[in-house]
Amino acid sequence: MADMVVVRKEGLYCVPGQFYIDPWRPVERAIITHAHADHARVGHRHYLCAASGVAVLRARLGPVSIQGLAYGETVDHHGVTVSLHPAGHVLGSAQVRMEHGGQVWVASGDYKLQPDPTCAPFEPVRCDTFITESTFGLPIYRWQAPQEINDEINQWWRRNAAEGRTSVLFCYAFGKAQRILAGLDAAIGPIICHGAAQVLTQVYRESGVALPATVMVGDVTDKAALKTAMVIAPPSAAGSPWMKRFGDYSDAFASGWMLLRGARRRRGVDRGFVLSDHADWPGLMQAITATQAERIIVTHGSIPVMVRWLQQNGWQAGGFDTEYGDDEADDGADAASATAQEGAPHA
Ligand SMILES: [Zn+2]
Ligand SMILES: [Zn+2]
Numbered sequence: 001m002a003d004m005v006v007v008r009k010e011g012l013y014c015v016p017g018q019f020y021i022d023p024w025r026p027v028e029r030a031i032i033t034h035a036h037a038d039h040a041r042v043g044h045r046h047y048l049c050a051a052s053g054v055a056v057l058r059a060r061l062g063p064v065s066i067q068g069l070a071y072g073e074t075v076d077h078h079g080v081t082v083s084l085h086p087a088g089h090v091l092g093s094a095q096v097r098m099e100h101g102g103q104v105w106v107a108s109g110d111y112k113l114q115p116d117p118t119c120a121p122f123e124p125v126r127c128d129t130f131i132t133e134s135t136f137g138l139p140i141y142r143w144q145a146p147q148e149i150n151d152e153i154n155q156w157w158r159r160n161a162a163e164g165r166t167s168v169l170f171c172y173a174f175g176k177a178q179r180i181l182a183g184l185d186a187a188i189g190p191i192i193c194h195g196a197a198q199v200l201t202q203v204y205r206e207s208g209v210a211l212p213a214t215v216m217v218g219d220v221t222d223k224a225a226l227k228t229a230m231v232i233a234p235p236s237a238a239g240s241p242w243m244k245r246f247g248d249y250s251d252a253f254a255s256g257w258m259l260l261r262g263a264r265r266r267r268g269v270d271r272g273f274v275l276s277d278h279a280d281w282p283g284l285m286q287a288i289t290a291t292q293a294e295r296i297i298v299t300h301g302s303i304p305v306m307v308r309w310l311q312q313n314g315w316q317a318g319g320f321d322t323e324y325g326d327d328e329a330d331d332g333a334d335a336a337s338a339t340a341q342e343g344a345p346h347a
Pocket of ligand 1: 109
């Protein structure tokens with residue numbers, strides 16, 4: 001039987017359904033797994049995504065034509081029954097289930113199995129072929145419980161505040177920022193969001209996700225309050241003039257890469273917190289097993305290692321070459337290099 005999904009120069013293509021999944025070149029019909037920039041690009045004629053992801057997608061892409069589908073709701077495209085299922089990655093993230101001719105394929109987009117109060121939990125979907133991401137697809141990647149990381153972040157903030165130093169936490173503005181906000185102890189001090197994070201945080205609130213109050217730095221009139229503040233900013237803000245107003249501050253970076261590449265990545269920041277919106281190795285294996293799929297196709301990340309491991313363990317496995325990036329790695333590189341170049345004037 002012919003493959004239901006193939007790679008074309010525009011992106012992953014569902015042949016019988018005549019639509020693309022997270023295409024990297026402009027197409028007629030795109031199903032978007034989530035609104036991270038490398039998966040959700042501008043220029044497609046029709047967008048379909050999870051209903052809970054429509055507001056985020058619109059905030060990032062502007063007034064494009066988007067159809068929202070409730071999780072589990074089905075739609076027919078040329079005889080392919082399509083439905084979206086929670087991926088647990090960020091607000092509105094979805095796996096795409098496609099059923100045609102008695103076969104079921106699922107494309108995962110990005111996903112994680114760890115609990116995250118800012119989005120719907122990952123749902124295993126039974127299928128014959130599972131297309132999985134592999135951002136952290138090496139056995140060395142194992143995450144701590146999210147509550148431990150939240151506690152570490154709050155302890156770091158509390159100590160800085162007690163010593164009269166602003167805490168600046170660099171993280172991806174969409175998804176990671178809101179997940180961190182949800183775990184902050186707002187009793188410690190005011191929470192300041194950089195504009196890039198503030199816009200998306202507001203979209204989360206309007207979508208019904210409970211997050212602590214945040215302000216923009218211009219709204220802080222009591223300058224003494226800055227000394228006890230937590231600042232959530234994208235890595236691109238590191239070393240920028242925007243940072244100068246904080247005077248003496250301690251900075252940190254939150255990413256899954258902090259686990260291994262910490263020494264290099266942390267050169268420019270004081271702390272690294274290992275927090276990822278992607279599945280770790282046990283999570284990937286748990287998700288793959290839960291699908292009961294016989295065939296696994298691995299996308300962006302550690303493709304050769306995971307394919308070999310899967311083949312040795314009884315799966316039919318192969319890889320798809322895609323143009324999806326790595327949000328966490330890009331962020332890490334930005335933070336380290338930007339801060340190093342500017343020679344950050346802080347303790
Ligand atoms: Zn993503
Ligand atoms: Zn991705």
